[in-house]
Amino acid sequence: MNAQSDTKTDYCGGCHCGAVRYEINGPVNDTVMCHCNLCRKLHGHVSSYARFNRHDLVLIRDDGLRWYRLSEKTDRGFCKECGTGLFWRPVRADHMAVTPGTLDDSANIKTGGQIFCADKGDYYPIDPAIRDLDQS
Ligand SMILES: [Zn+2]
Numbered sequence: 001m002n003a004q005s006d007t008k009t010d011y012c013g014g015c016h017c018g019a020v021r022y023e024i025n026g027p028v029n030d031t032v033m034c035h036c037n038l039c040r041k042l043h044g045h046v047s048s049y050a051r052f053n054r055h056d057l058v059l060i061r062d063d064g065l066r067w068y069r070l071s072e073k074t075d076r077g078f079c080k081e082c083g084t085g086l087f088w089r090p091v092r093a094d095h096m097a098v099t100p101g102t103l104d105d106s107a108n109i110k111t112g113g114q115i116f117c118a119d120k121g122d123y124y125p126i127d128p129a130i131r132d133l134d135q136s
Helices: 037-043
Strands: 011-014 021-024 028-034 047-053 057-061 065-069 074-079 085-090 095-098 111-115
Touching: 037 047
Parallel strands: 028 111
Antiparallel strands: 011 021, 021 057, 028 047, 047 095, 065 074, 074 085, 085 095
């Protein structure tokens, strides 16, 4: 993206209003859909997150970024201006995850599976074409 940068930017993305912009300078895993009650509450529906190495994250603009402490172990990153959900991160780990819908170009990312299918909402069906990672 930036021809003057000597490191390749693999992914760019951001929130709806632009108060958060990021680059991920490394690989991003396939995304995992989560049907748990917590994710459906936080996102308004099923969530989807794709893991990457947290050291590959470069925040180009972060004045909108707020971290919500979900539990003793995890934080959720969102834009305080427009409400876009962007990141999930364990408090102590080298990986974190991005919501694939916030990527400018997610063409290289696939849906790798789904989890917490037993906790899904009553208002929608499970897609059997997506691998159930709880069963494997
Ligand atoms: Zn925003």
